[in-house]
Amino acid sequence: MEIQITLQQEDWKLYQSYIEKELPKHLKTWMDSFWVNMLIWMVIAFVFMSIFNQHSEFHWSTAISVGVFFIIISALFFFNMFKIRRAFEPSEDGTFCGDHLFIFDDYGIKSQGNGYKGTHSWGIVKKIERAQGMVMIYLDTASAFVFPESKLKDPDGFYNYISERYSNVTNQASGTPQGGDPS
Numbered sequence: 001m002e003i004q005i006t007l008q009q010e011d012w013k014l015y016q017s018y019i020e021k022e023l024p025k026h027l028k029t030w031m032d033s034f035w036v037n038m039l040i041w042m043v044i045a046f047v048f049m050s051i052f053n054q055h056s057e058f059h060w061s062t063a064i065s066v067g068v069f070f071i072i073i074s075a076l077f078f079f080n081m082f083k084i085r086r087a088f089e090p091s092e093d094g095t096f097c098g099d100h101l102f103i104f105d106d107y108g109i110k111s112q113g114n115g116y117k118g119t120h121s122w123g124i125v126k127k128i129e130r131a132q133g134m135v136m137i138y139l140d141t142a143s144a145f146v147f148p149e150s151k152l153k154d155p156d157g158f159y160n161y162i163s164e165r166y167s168n169v170t171n172q173a174s175g176t177p178q179g180g181d182p183s
Helices: 009-026 034-054 060-087 155-171
Strands: 002-007 098-104 108-113 116-121 127-131 134-138 144-148
Touching: 002 144, 009 134, 009 144, 098 155, 127 155, 134 155
Parallel strands: none
Antiparallel strands: 002 098, 098 108, 108 116, 127 134, 134 144
């Protein structure tokens, strides 16, 4: 199967927003547990209530200055996250944006674009996912070939085709297609 596709920065932004939401879900720790967070907040509330209970009157100017300080810290955090997100956006003349040719067969994926050619066997594909109007072929945790469904002629047929090729490799005991790559 051969796919000719043109990717733009909007496609990258769609992929990046999806990755930002999904990756943290796969990296949960014991600190993300509801009960652990409940216990931590109860301890924090108890400490603050104990401190404020020792002083008979509330000092509004201190409370306001501390509140303003935390609001500024929060604003700086979100501003820096916005800058980091912008720093990872692809340039218009980079390898993500532009025309790409993908050739899929039983042995792997051949890709070609502005200034690059690549060949990847199905054995290195980590997973294939379809979400938020995209079909993604992951080569690593966050590195994927992105195919916006709006730019595919037959998204269902494409997804079924690559899923079948991928499952053929993952179902084999050796993990590599038999016969080798003919190229």
